[in-house]
Amino acid sequence: MTRLRWCLLATLALLGALLAAPAADARVRDDAPILDPIPDDPAPSGLGLVLKEVAQLPKSEPSAPPTDPRLKRWNRINHVGEVPDRSGRLYVPDLNGNLYLLDGKTRTPRVYLDVKGAFPDFYSAAGLGQGFGFVAFHPDFKRNGKFYTAHVESGEALKTRTPDLTPQPKTAYHGVIDEWTADDPRAGTFSGTHRELLRIGFSGRVHNLQQIDFNPNARPGSADYGKLYLSVGDGGNGNVGDNGGDPQNLGVPQGKILRIDPAGRDSANGRYGVPKDNPFAGQAGRVGEIYAYGMRDPHRFSWDTGGSRRLFLAHIGEHEIESIHEVKAGDNIGWSEREGAFTFRKDDRCHLYPLPADDAKHGYDYPVAAYDHDPPADWDCKSDTGHAISGGYVYRGSALQALRGKYLFTDIVDGRLLYTEESEMKRDPAGRHRAQIYALSAYDTSGRPVTMKQLAGDERVDLRYGSDAAGEPYLLAKANGKIWKVVGTKSVAGCRPGPDRISHATGAAAWAPVTPSKWRFPGKEVVLAEKGEQRPGPRRPFEYAVLKKGPELASARIDAEVRLDTPVAQKDRDVIVVFGYRDDTHFYYAHLSTDNSVYPHNGIFVVNGADRLRIDQQWNANRSHGAPPSITDASWHRVRVTHCAGTGEIAVYVDGASRPVMTALDGTFGSGRVGFGSFDNIGRLRDLTVRGTPAN
Missing domain, CATH: 2.120.10.30 (TolB, C-terminal domain)
Incomplete structure (x- = not known):
């Protein structure tokens, strides 16, 4: 897809035309260059x-x-x-x-x-x-x-x-x-x-x-x-x-x-x-x-x-x-005349355009x-x-x-x-369907x-x-x-997580929060009830709790249900799943967000004594978007995070899908603990099960 570089005059002229001729809006839009012909990445x-x-x-x-x-x-x-x-x-x-x-x-x-x-x-x-x-x-x-x-x-x-x-x-x-x-x-x-x-x-x-x-x-x-x-x-x-x-x-x-x-x-x-x-x-x-x-x-x-x-x-x-x-x-x-399912114009070497209304006649x-x-x-x-x-x-x-x-x-x-x-590879005369x-x-x-x-x-x-x-x-x-x-x-990140199994871990004694007063442990849930606040040091999640129960793990598989309690109207809502945790400035986390349009959202990150670094393979830097949003509503969602310490592979699955939403390959941390939290939102976790290989 082409990165458009509109000049200021052209932009002002287009806005002027839209304001001056509302009846022609559809015609102008249909004839405008397409900024992102195929938004979906592989x-x-x-x-x-x-x-x-x-x-x-x-x-x-x-x-x-x-x-x-x-x-x-x-x-x-x-x-x-x-x-x-x-x-x-x-x-x-x-x-x-x-x-x-x-x-x-x-x-x-x-x-x-x-x-x-x-x-x-x-x-x-x-x-x-x-x-x-x-x-x-x-x-x-x-x-x-x-x-x-x-x-x-x-x-x-x-x-x-x-x-x-x-x-x-x-x-x-x-x-x-x-x-x-x-x-x-x-x-x-x-x-x-x-x-x-x-x-x-x-x-x-x-x-x-x-x-x-x-x-x-x-x-x-x-x-x-x-x-x-x-x-x-x-x-x-x-x-x-x-x-x-x-x-x-x-x-x-x-x-x-x-x-x-x-x-x-x-x-x-x-x-x-x-x-x-x-x-x-x-x-x-x-x-x-x-x-x-x-x-x-x-x-x-x-x-x-x-x-x-x-x-x-x-x-x-x-x-x-x-x-x-x-x-x-x-x-x-x-x-x-066409490039893919788009109009190719010989007078514009940078952009493609929508198909005309009478396109079907060409076959x-x-x-x-x-x-x-x-x-x-x-x-x-x-x-x-x-x-x-x-x-x-x-x-x-x-x-x-x-x-x-x-x-x-x-x-x-x-x-x-x-x-x-x-x-899934089916012909579509209108050019809208693609596998x-x-x-x-x-x-x-x-x-x-x-x-x-x-x-x-x-x-x-x-x-x-x-x-x-x-x-x-x-x-x-x-x-x-x-x-x-x-x-x-x-299978990507298909390692066997190991013999140890940690579950029934929703009591306060099993967790070490950054700010204990912001957390609730009502019985079968772990609840982040108040949003976190940015802390000194490298840019990293504001508030999280680390699971103390069980040993530190090398390879690990984390299964849980999570819910975002921040109102759906807020775009940048998130929860995180922590893994490979060594201390407050050294760990991995999977960021599950409603928004995927900016660097810190909806991805896999490492904090290694410096600002969080995005490591997932789905981030498209040229178009500034990542994997499709992981959580967009206020319902419970099943999440699985797998970390293979031997290969550095990481995979994140949502709602039992057979394919991961995010993957990464990184060998920074070979072991650590797991956790749950957010940047500045609220949410909760239940039905947590962690399987893994004890470190060392």
């Missing part, structure tokens, strides 16, 4: 992936020294899949030119084909997607030895070769699809023949050919069996300039998903077939190869191999929206899930915000039951692991929490998913050229 899932490193592929270099630092990677591997011959071999394309096969048992990589060496005009020196972009093995590769590659050419190819479909003006690069036929499909290195199928001209150095693939659900004899799908970008400037509007132009291939028959010969160049069941096949002035259109950078697509067997597309946005679409024949994603295919960029306040509206989506597929494997039915995807740049529930996106954690095989940035050794991860024939997931990163297999799942 929510914590409470689930993590256990990752095992299985390979590191060799270093590689672009076809010429790049000037863009984003191309200076260990290598540029961008996918992993399994060769469809039951050998167990994995294949990995490297944009810099090599196709690798990984041994079915040892996962040792070996160059199967040097794509770069096969084409003298091969180009990978500029543009994030240029080079050897993808490979797709024919589903009958074991018998026919056929597979297909997508690569980019420049230089002399621009003078000696002619694109087959309408090229963009000022063509500077060719995207090329080739068919290869191996003499022996079982061989460890390629030997055989190849032929060119299709060549497309692009003016820009980004958004060229992306994924190419076959529908895994198609069976021999079905209409879709052996049909090759190609995701074709808009060339980098499909919204402005000479090729502005190309994604909406059915007379050109750019900004589309194409579908061709490699075994056919009725195309214009006679090298492949145009399936007659394509939505625009045989229509004058329209490219018959088009399957769906209106795309900027259709980065990755996949078919659900179970459930609905739908086709999903992960679509990289311009400057705001990363989206997932369900794609059917003839669908129009909307670019560059755009809006996202079934999406997130936005949340750039920092000083973003210049032109530079890379450091976000881009990469799918991803619906997990239908058998080894990881916790992932069943989840569409797994990543953010390429920052390395976040994300998912949505396939069952909730959830964040996954990561662990190494010892159970230690890690991030993909740590595993990749770089702030820019360049992360993507792949899978084997059984549908089991792999992750790979260009930053260090490594591949990890997902070998298990793990």
Whole structure:
């Protein structure tokens, strides 16, 4: 989402217009830029992936020294899949030119084909997607030895070769699809023949050919069996300039998903077939190869191999929206008239706008899930915000039951692991409904929490998913050229709290309040009856009581019911649950508040001899909001706080939800006591049970 930087004159003019023309209020609001296109951030899932490193592929270099630092990677591997011959071999394309096969048992990589060496005009020196972009093995590769590659050419190819479909003006690069036929499909290195199928001209150095693939659900004899799908970008400037509007132009291939028959010969160049069941096949002035259109950078697509067997597309946005679409024949994603489910205006490079009242007439295919960029306040509206989506597929494997039915995807740049529930990914012509996106954690095989940035050794991860024939997931990163297999799942803060159990602790003798006169102990409740007052020292909760009963605990799980007694009309009402308490200036606390719009509210904090520091993973500093408000009424609410001393994991659950509202990772305090209180509000606690491992 974009941080708006309204100038004073513009703000005054808008206010003046609103005051002077009340009848036009709705029109002005509908035409105003949207400050926060998608307010909801990915929510914590409470689930993590256990990752095992299985390979590191060799270093590689672009076809010429790049000037863009984003191309200076260990290598540029961008996918992993399994060769469809039951050998167990994995294949990995490297944009810099090599196709690798990984041994079915040892996962040792070996160059199967040097794509770069096969084409003298091969180009990978500029543009994030240029080079050897993808490979797709024919589903009958074991018998026919056929597979297909997508690569980019420049230089002399621009003078000696002619694109087959309408090229963009000022063509500077060719995207090329080739068919290869191996003499022996079982061989460890390629030997055989190849032929060119299709060549497309692009003016820009980004958004060229992306994924190419076959529908895994198609069976021999079905209409879709052996049909090759190609995701074709808009060339980098499909919204402005000479090729502005190309994604909406059915007379050109750019900004589309194409579908061709490699075994056919009725195309214009006679090298492949145009399936007659394509939505625009045989229509004058329209490219018959088009399957769906209106795309900027259709980065990755996949078919659900179970459930609905739908086709999903992960679509990289311009400057705001990363989206997932369900794609059917003839669908129009909307670019560059739309970015996600918002109006894109070519005269405003910083903002998106609401959909017009008559939007339904266009029939755009809006996202079934999406997130936005949340750039920092000083973003210049032109530079890379450091976000881009990469799918991803619906997990239908058998080894990881916790992932069943989840569409797994990543953010390429920052390395976040994300998912949505396939069952919640529903088309909405109005663009209002989107499935909730959830964040996954990561662990190494010892159970230690890690991030993909740590595993990749770089702030820019360049992360993507792949899978084997059984549908089991792999992750790979260009930053260090490594591949990890997902070998298990793990609950966040899922440690066993320990053998000790503390309960029936509501009497005054069990508690040590900061200010005893402010507390009441009527029997089955612990009541903070008077609001606290700020005390000298670091900024921390004003009033709380520490549980004296039982030992100090290392790992601990706190279960209780809490209620806020401060009137609901007051926005900043809160109670806190204390844990890891060492003394008055050294402890953790979970802040449960009605407000989530400021730094000190509704989060997980540590006080370590200084002002409280927010440590939860849900705080969005660029948009100044945290997890959804935890308590908004005057009712009792069940709260669970889990602290795993060994890993530093913390999770907070409210009202028995299966997913936490807040999570954190911090190793400051490995043991301490628990407590209850507030800053300057009143509330109460009951039904307290603490389970834990005694310290030392």
